[in-house]
Amino acid sequence: MATNSDLQALSSAMAAAVQSAGASVVTIDARQRYPASGVVIAPGLVLTASHVVQEDDIKVSLPDGEELSATLLGRDPNSDLALLKLSTLKGSAAATNENPQIGQLALALGRPTAEGVQASLGIVSSIGGPVRSHHGGLLDSYLRTDAIPYPGFSGGPLVDAEGSVLGINTSGLGMGASLTIPAKLAWKIAKSLEEHGSVKRGYLGVRSQLVELAEDARKALKREQESGLLIMSVEKSSPASAAGLIVGDVIVGFAGQLVTDHDELLLQLNSGVVNKSIDLEVLRGGKPESLKVTIGEQEEPAHEHRSHRHGRRQWGWGWRR
Amino acid sequence: MALPINFASAVSAAKPSLVAVFAKRYGAGAGILWSADGLVLTNRHVLSSHHPKVLLADERQLGAEVVATDEEIDLALLRVNARDLPAIQIGDSTQLRIGELVFTLGHPWGQRNSASFGIISQLGNAQTRGRRGLIPIIRTDARLAPGNSGGPLLNASGEVVGINTMIVGGNQGIAIPSAVAVDFVEQVKSKISVAN
Numbered sequence: 001m002a003t004n005s006d007l008q009a010l011s012s013a014m015a016a017a018v019q020s021a022g023a024s025v026v027t028i029d030a031r032q033r034y035p036a037s038g039v040v041i042a043p044g045l046v047l048t049a050s051h052v053v054q055e056d057d058i059k060v061s062l063p064d065g066e067e068l069s070a071t072l073l074g075r076d077p078n079s080d081l082a083l084l085k086l087s088t089l090k091g092s093a094a095a096t097n098e099n100p101q102i103g104q105l106a107l108a109l110g111r112p113t114a115e116g117v118q119a120s121l122g123i124v125s126s127i128g129g130p131v132r133s134h135h136g137g138l139l140d141s142y143l144r145t146d147a148i149p150y151p152g153f154s155g156g157p158l159v160d161a162e163g164s165v166l167g168i169n170t171s172g173l174g175m176g177a178s179l180t181i182p183a184k185l186a187w188k189i190a191k192s193l194e195e196h197g198s199v200k201r202g203y204l205g206v207r208s209q210l211v212e213l214a215e216d217a218r219k220a221l222k223r224e225q226e227s228g229l230l231i232m233s234v235e236k237s238s239p240a241s242a243a244g245l246i247v248g249d250v251i252v253g254f255a256g257q258l259v260t261d262h263d264e265l266l267l268q269l270n271s272g273v274v275n276k277s278i279d280l281e282v283l284r285g286g287k288p289e290s291l292k293v294t295i296g297e298q299e300e301p302a303h304e305h306r307s308h309r310h311g312r313r314q315w316g317w318g319w320r321r
Numbered sequence: 322m323a324l325p326i327n328f329a330s331a332v333s334a335a336k337p338s339l340v341a342v343f344a345k346r347y348g349a350g351a352g353i354l355w356s357a358d359g360l361v362l363t364n365r366h367v368l369s370s371h372h373p374k375v376l377l378a379d380e381r382q383l384g385a386e387v388v389a390t391d392e393e394i395d396l397a398l399l400r401v402n403a404r405d406l407p408a409i410q411i412g413d414s415t416q417l418r419i420g421e422l423v424f425t426l427g428h429p430w431g432q433r434n435s436a437s438f439g440i441i442s443q444l445g446n447a448q449t450r451g452r453r454g455l456i457p458i459i460r461t462d463a464r465l466a467p468g469n470s471g472g473p474l475l476n477a478s479g480e481v482v483g484i485n486t487m488i489v490g491g492n493q494g495i496a497i498p499s500a501v502a503v504d505f506v507e508q509v510k511s512k513i514s515v516a517n
């Protein structure tokens with residue numbers, strides 16, 4: 001039979017995890033009456049939630065209580081992440097765990113006030129994605145946890161039992177509950193924000209509709225692909241028009257990958273193809289053709305808090321996988 | 322780990338020390354057998370009459386006398402006329418760390434002898450309107466409900482480290498640290514011995 005000491009060991013391990021991870025969790029004061037948290041990813045660099053950064057005057061308090069001013073390096077409304085640069089190269093960087101597993105113990109951490117770090121316990125409940133965010137973009141992956149997201153936890157980490165960061169918690173994506181941007185994706189976005197101030201997403205310049213492929217078309221493709229994207233309009237002076245795409249073409253492949261729905265296409269456009277020339281496979285008049293397209297860059301929405309309804313109307317809404 | 326972790330061990334050690342306190346027309350609070358000679362600790366807000374009844378874990382129901390109450394820390398000390406009671410193990414709340422596993426025992430929504438678990442979410446302070454001004458409090462994510470008031474917050478060893486006292490924001494439990502409870506009981510005891 002298991003002894004009490006196993007339980008005590010687990011208890012101490014979790015306290016140690018909170019202590020070690022908590023050393024990288026900071027307080028963000030950048031939105032009125034909206035305390036929030038952030039995670040130090042390198043000395044002087046803090047990753048937090050985009051929706052908690054609304055003022056130009058950004059203050060970051062380190063675990064030792066020291067308050068520093070910070071500047072916004074960039075934000076990605078699509079994943080609700082923002083990267084801040086501290087006035088000095090302070091803070092200890094968090095360790096990451098890029099292999100979350102459903103069911104593993106997880107601690108949500110936050111430091112909304114000077115009273116210190118706060119924590120709640122749960123497990124990794126689900127690993128999902130890609131999913132449409134309300135900005136019309138595609139969030140590649142996300143985690144959900146049953147650990148309670150206390151007020152001010154947005155921008156703080158979800159950590160494993162060793163204190164390594166599984167992801168960044170946010171309540172700002174408006175998907176009914178708090179969710180967690182996985183560490184692998186969040187750190188990748190942070191790098192992009194540090195280098196470019198934004199996340200580069202590919203732009204093609206078409207509106208399309210999901211269509212079922214006719215028997216003949218499938219035969220012509222010589223593969224069991226059941227759907228593609230019928231082009232309804234081509235924007236002027238877009239990469240699509242430059243490449244000669246026309247209304248009526250059906251996109252079935254992108255850079256060698258099958259395109260069977262809108263999410264597939266968005267996922268491909270998100271995969272670092274800006275300014276690259278790729279092969280777009282289309283059905284034109286029922287026959288497969290390959291077109292070279294130089295992918296452009298999607299401009300971020302002019303304002304982060306554009307209406308959710310707009311996003312819905314344009315893209316549809318729901319848990320598309 | 323070679324053996325599965327036995328979560329029941331912490332709760333089973335403390336379970337005989339959990340009592341129910343009936344002092345209102347409806348519902349019951351929880352209480353803790355603080356000493357083998359009949360001292361029962363509970364929340365002040367659980368009491369409304371001066372003649373509460375205490376239901377022990379062994380189903381004995383005893384009339385209790387209110388020895389002392391302290392509104393500011395929401396604690397009350399009762400005495401029942403019994404000996405050799407299974408007193409709870411008292412832990413040191415000053416050694417608590419955020420992230421530590423904790424268990425609660427109580428009677429949420431009247432469900433007797435019910436347990437929940439979580440962790441220490443934060444160790445903070447709360448402003449009071451009394452002479453102390455500021456008292457330490459424990460915040461926990463362990464689920465609490467009406468009926469948990471006055472019951473123990475236990476550490477992984479099954480020692481009481483807090484008295485479950487209130488719920489804030491719908492999902493955060495607040496417990497009065499055991500160190501505050503120990504001080505309260507000691508002060509009451511010394512007053513009694515002076516009076517005698």
